[in-house]
Amino acid sequence: MRKNISIQHAVKRYGNSTVIHDLSLFVREGEFFTLLGPSGCGKTTLLRMIAGFNSIEGGDFFFNDTRINDMDPAKRNIGMVFQNYAIFPNLTVRKNIEFGLRNRKLPKEEVRAQAEKFMHLMHVDEYADRLPDRLSGGQQQRVALARALAITPDVLLMDEPLSNLDAKLRVEMRSVIKEIQNKVGITTVYVTHDQEEAMAVSDRIAVMNDGVIQHIGTPKNIYQRPANLFVATFIGRTNVLKGRLLAESGRTFIETHDGYRAEIRGVLSGYASDRDIVISVRPEEFRLKVDDGGDGISATIRDSVFLGLNTHYFVTLSTGEEAEIIQESSIDSIIEPGTRIRLTVNTEKVNIFSEDGSANLLAGVVNDNAMEA
Numbered sequence: 001m002r003k004n005i006s007i008q009h010a011v012k013r014y015g016n017s018t019v020i021h022d023l024s025l026f027v028r029e030g031e032f033f034t035l036l037g038p039s040g041c042g043k044t045t046l047l048r049m050i051a052g053f054n055s056i057e058g059g060d061f062f063f064n065d066t067r068i069n070d071m072d073p074a075k076r077n078i079g080m081v082f083q084n085y086a087i088f089p090n091l092t093v094r095k096n097i098e099f100g101l102r103n104r105k106l107p108k109e110e111v112r113a114q115a116e117k118f119m120h121l122m123h124v125d126e127y128a129d130r131l132p133d134r135l136s137g138g139q140q141q142r143v144a145l146a147r148a149l150a151i152t153p154d155v156l157l158m159d160e161p162l163s164n165l166d167a168k169l170r171v172e173m174r175s176v177i178k179e180i181q182n183k184v185g186i187t188t189v190y191v192t193h194d195q196e197e198a199m200a201v202s203d204r205i206a207v208m209n210d211g212v213i214q215h216i217g218t219p220k221n222i223y224q225r226p227a228n229l230f231v232a233t234f235i236g237r238t239n240v241l242k243g244r245l246l247a248e249s250g251r252t253f254i255e256t257h258d259g260y261r262a263e264i265r266g267v268l269s270g271y272a273s274d275r276d277i278v279i280s281v282r283p284e285e286f287r288l289k290v291d292d293g294g295d296g297i298s299a300t301i302r303d304s305v306f307l308g309l310n311t312h313y314f315v316t317l318s319t320g321e322e323a324e325i326i327q328e329s330s331i332d333s334i335i336e337p338g339t340r341i342r343l344t345v346n347t348e349k350v351n352i353f354s355e356d357g358s359a360n361l362l363a364g365v366v367n368d369n370a371m372e373a
Helices: 043-051 093-103 108-121 137-150 167-184 195-201 219-224 229-234 368-372
Strands: 005-014 017-027 032-036 058-063 078-081 155-159 187-192 204-209 212-217 239-248 251-256 261-263 275-281 286-290 297-306 310-317 322-328 340-345 351-354
Touching: 005 043, 017 043, 017 058, 017 212, 017 368, 032 043, 032 195, 043 078, 043 155, 043 187, 078 137, 093 108, 093 137, 108 137, 137 167, 167 195, 187 195, 195 219, 204 219, 204 229, 212 219, 212 229, 212 368, 229 239, 229 275, 229 351, 239 322, 251 275, 286 322, 310 340
Parallel strands: 032 187, 032 204, 078 155, 155 187
Antiparallel strands: 005 017, 005 058, 204 212, 239 251, 239 275, 251 261, 275 351, 286 340, 297 310, 297 340, 310 322
16 A cells, blocks of 8 residues: 655754754655755655654654554565665575565465566566676666565665666666656655756655755756755756845846846745845856857856867856856857856846845745645
């Protein structure tokens, strides 16, 4: 039976240190939900609280309507996939996958059939009689995932499962994990610090920092309209510029410190007044041209990196701020270091934040955490 997961006002302490502060979230049944954040932000701690491996100092955890705070981990019917695979080195692939089934005292025929099903699903059936030391890292992780799913858990928990793989295998395995999760339809909570990985596999993402959820939403929502400056800088690349918001005759404008001004729509009414702001511009949302004395932010090319489809330019603005620009590569030569340029911004996709970075001033932020709070 698929389960939703409800966490209400969770608190986790180690001695006098509180690592999770009054945290609430809701994971829908069948959802691929990712906890994303920097190392030490509390995401693995929270996952282990769901699993029953960590004590809970405050709040309530539910699978559907069943409170699990004091439930033995073995009775929570979870599948767990770890960073280091944690498959038994002395057991073959088949016996690894059968292990949890045998512990449940299932009939031999059912154990074998279920193991065969998930070996086939994970494309490791041809390695059924091999020991783990004869498998690649990606193959071992497939075995770990097959073993976790074979017991038909209500919830699948995955803790940095791809971090020990090389870059090519990580891309391959994240596609495998998402495909299998879609097929099986199991409620999944996934922990990672890799924002590209999270964007690729998740239905929704919770961005965490210092034990606090900053934003819960779809990858698209979080990327395009981050709730605050931390989320904007953690999800993807962004350039952070200081500036002013100006309100004139019912219209609003952003102005950088070198005098570049552009009209911006969608400012929330409570913020539509003159104030200092922080402007967040994704590298692909700058428009670059060689300086012709016209409109735009004045800057100088410091360096460039040609990456085939795109060229990345690293520039110094006239204000002394530095920025990165991503432009589609042209057939012409790359702009040389030292060249003076002008930059304009795509105001439809720019984000503006309060001076302290705590709030996005634009309409369109969809933050499920704020809704649930």
